[in-house]
Amino acid sequence: MSSRRIDLHLISDATGETLNSLARACLSQYEGIAAVQHRWPLIRSRFQLDRVLDGIEHEPGPVLYTLTDRSLRAELESFCQRLGLPAVSVLDPTLDMLTAYVGTASAGKPGRQYVLDADYFRRIDAMHYVLAHDDGQGEEGILEADVILVGVSRSSKTPTSFYLANRGIKAANIPLIPGVPPPAVLDRAERPIIGLTIAVEALIEIRRHRLSMIGAPRTHVAESAYIDPEEVKRELVAAKRLCAARGWPVIDVTRRSIEETATTVIQLMETWERRRAEGARPTGPSP
Incomplete structure (x- = not known):
């Protein structure tokens, strides 16, 4: 049986391991789907994001991202909207829930889970x-x-x-x-x-x-x-x-x-x- 090919873009301002694990877990639930994963780690500047946007335009597909910089997020979301592509910030629901529960906003710093502690x-x-x-x-x-x-x-x-x-x-x-x-x-x-x-x-x-x-x-x-x-x-x-x-x-x-x-x-x-x-x-x- 032939597989349906999709391009999936994983964009992160850190190493991207969170997105890689999430994508692997989700894609394993679909049979007949051949997902080509485009990994874009350490995206922290407009120059780096421009390279990502070129890649999405060349090989369009759904976008999963973890970006903390508000301007980069806005630019990515606007770009995907123009192309009619879904874009999901995968950490937002969890961060929103924790913020509501603890009453304190998140730090919003990329890669903080990888500090040398x-x-x-x-x-x-x-x-x-x-x-x-x-x-x-x-x-x-x-x-x-x-x-x-x-x-x-x-x-x-x-x-x-x-x-x-x-x-x-x-x-x-x-x-x-x-x-x-x-x-x-x-x-x-x-x-x-x-x-x-x-x-x-x-x-x-x-x-x-x-x-x-x-x-x-x-x-x-x-x-x-x-x-x-x-x-x-x-x-x-x-x-x-x-x-x-x-x-x-x-x-x-x-x-x-x-x-x-x-x-x-x-x-x-x-x-x-x-x-x-x-x-x-x-x-x-x-x-």
């Missing part, structure tokens, strides 16, 4: 931590983690850890290897330990792709226990049993995006913290 440096520190403690590295430093992820090879531990780091969370991840006991440092950890698991078929496909990417010979791939269905099944069962025996909650990542897995990790961390504050054993059921 404590939260920014916490995210950078968390990213450095993940790099140093990925795949079982830096064993002693694992005790400094905010959360520890365990699971068999290729069960999304690393990408989930990096996503969490972008939220300022220090996530260590440790592989569970068949026949090898988990590191003794886990017995001393005073932070939540969470297992990640995945369906056998999905894991085999991911591992097969991984072997192809690193150039493993075809015969080696075909014979590898790494992707043998029975071996993979035994590996996953052993990992689940270990987590159950240790009281570690387990997340099945088979049909979850990295974002969804990370969100569930954060929820389990919050549950762990509540239970510890209440004096209960800080473990929880598998979600």
Whole structure:
């Protein structure tokens, strides 16, 4: 089935990440639409806006924007109106609601969410931590983690850890290897330990792709226990049993995006913290 092509212009006076995320979330709800996204970040002057207007005129389409400068907003809205194109300031409804509730107008400064504050440096520190403690590295430093992820090879531990780091969370991840006991440092950890698991078929496909990417010979791939269905099944069962025996909650990542897995990790961390504050054993059921 052929797709309908549209041009979508995303105009921001900051990095444009807010618009990119919003556009991605909204466009995913439409089938048969091929959206060409034109990203225009860091638009803060009339000269820069003129370049954007030329682009919109050349490839007309809906406009989503986050501009705080009133004169630039007025010029963009007037231009789109003349071309008969919809233009939406995506932050306005939320800012209006907050202003009405708190009784204070917003600062109206572009890129203010990216200032070098404590939260920014916490995210950078968390990213450095993940790099140093990925795949079982830096064993002693694992005790400094905010959360520890365990699971068999290729069960999304690393990408989930990096996503969490972008939220300022220090996530260590440790592989569970068949026949090898988990590191003794886990017995001393005073932070939540969470297992990640995945369906056998999905894991085999991911591992097969991984072997192809690193150039493993075809015969080696075909014979590898790494992707043998029975071996993979035994590996996953052993990992689940270990987590159950240790009281570690387990997340099945088979049909979850990295974002969804990370969100569930954060929820389990919050549950762990509540239970510890209440004096209960800080473990929880598998979600």
